[in-house]
Amino acid sequence: MSQDIQVALVTGGNRGIGYELVKQLAQTGFRVLLACRDPKTGREAAQKLKESNLDVSFLRMDVSDQDSIRKAADEVNEKYGRLDVLINNAGVYFDENKQLLTMEPELLENTMDTNFFGVYYVVRSFITLMKKQGYGRIINVSSEMGAMRDMSSRGTGAYRVSKLAMNGLTQLLAAELQGDIKINAVCPGWVSSDMGGPSAPKNPKQAAQSILWLATIGPDGPSGGFFRDGKPLKW
Ligand SMILES: NC(=O)c1ccc[n+]([C@@H]2O[C@H](COP(=O)([O-])OP(=O)(O)OC[C@H]3O[C@@H](n4cnc5c(N)ncnc54)[C@H](OP(=O)(O)O)[C@@H]3O)[C@@H](O)[C@H]2O)c1
Numbered sequence: 001m002s003q004d005i006q007v008a009l010v011t012g013g014n015r016g017i018g019y020e021l022v023k024q025l026a027q028t029g030f031r032v033l034l035a036c037r038d039p040k041t042g043r044e045a046a047q048k049l050k051e052s053n054l055d056v057s058f059l060r061m062d063v064s065d066q067d068s069i070r071k072a073a074d075e076v077n078e079k080y081g082r083l084d085v086l087i088n089n090a091g092v093y094f095d096e097n098k099q100l101l102t103m104e105p106e107l108l109e110n111t112m113d114t115n116f117f118g119v120y121y122v123v124r125s126f127i128t129l130m131k132k133q134g135y136g137r138i139i140n141v142s143s144e145m146g147a148m149r150d151m152s153s154r155g156t157g158a159y160r161v162s163k164l165a166m167n168g169l170t171q172l173l174a175a176e177l178q179g180d181i182k183i184n185a186v187c188p189g190w191v192s193s194d195m196g197g198p199s200a201p202k203n204p205k206q207a208a209q210s211i212l213w214l215a216t217i218g219p220d221g222p223s224g225g226f227f228r229d230g231k232p233l234k235w
Pocket residue numbers: 011012013014015016017018036037038041061062063064065088089090091092114141142143144187188189190191192193194195196197200
């Protein structure tokens with residue numbers, strides 16, 4: 001196996017926006033790890049892309065389980081020895097039309113486990129591989145629903161606060177990271193996935209296209225930014 005090919009990892013790569021991110025990264029020439037918590041759907045999704053001659057492999061990783069994240073990072077280190085691009089795409093949306101003070105608190109906790117702590121522990125476990133080569137591009141798939149300026153209306157509080165925290169984490173980690181390691185947050189827009197529903201104006205292919213420029217930015221590219229369709233967003 002060539003050690004020169006850049007390696008990219010996408011969490012929640014088995015369906016929706018994540019699946020398109022995997023596909024387009026592989027079409028660009030990356031060796032892509034399709035990370036997913038369910039081995040059956042993950043292997044099936046990876047196999048479908050392999051049949052189009054794309055360099056895609058399944059990696060088991062549940063982002064709400066720290067042990068699973070550590071095992072996945074060890075496996076990537078042993079098999080590939082590098083990670084160039086990490087896309088934190090996996091996400092949950094449990095609380096449409098619910099309010100924070102009346103919902104089951106578990107909804108908030110479970111949402112934070114995946115959308116916030118999942119991102120934190122994944123970055124923490126994989127950053128060593130990026131630091132080793134002094135290079136890395138991390139993209140956090142966020143949402144404008146997590147913009148601070150959008151916090152004064154009621155509803156969907158668990159999802160929104162989880163993306164608000166993810167946005168803050170993006171800026172804080174950008175301040176901590178040194179060298180040519182960049183981390184940015186991006187809103188894909190409203191997308192017709194299982195999460196977005198069929199009425200959304202953008203499809204997963206268009207959403208992935210609008211995200212992937214951040215995977216190949218040069219050393220002068222942004223870090224600690226929040227973008228949609230290539231344009232900066234207000235936090
Ligand atoms: N769709 C939109 O309109 C929209 C708008 C703004 C932001 N976003 C963000 O875009 C990202 C992708 O969303 P999507 O629309 O593609 O949603 P989706 O179709 O519902 O897919 C969600 C993905 O996340 C995975 N996932 C959930 N919990 C996980 C866990 N604990 N460990 C590993 N994987 C997990 C799912 O895996 P399983 O198949 O195992 O459940 C699935 O692959 C999310 O972060 C979402 O918040 C979406």
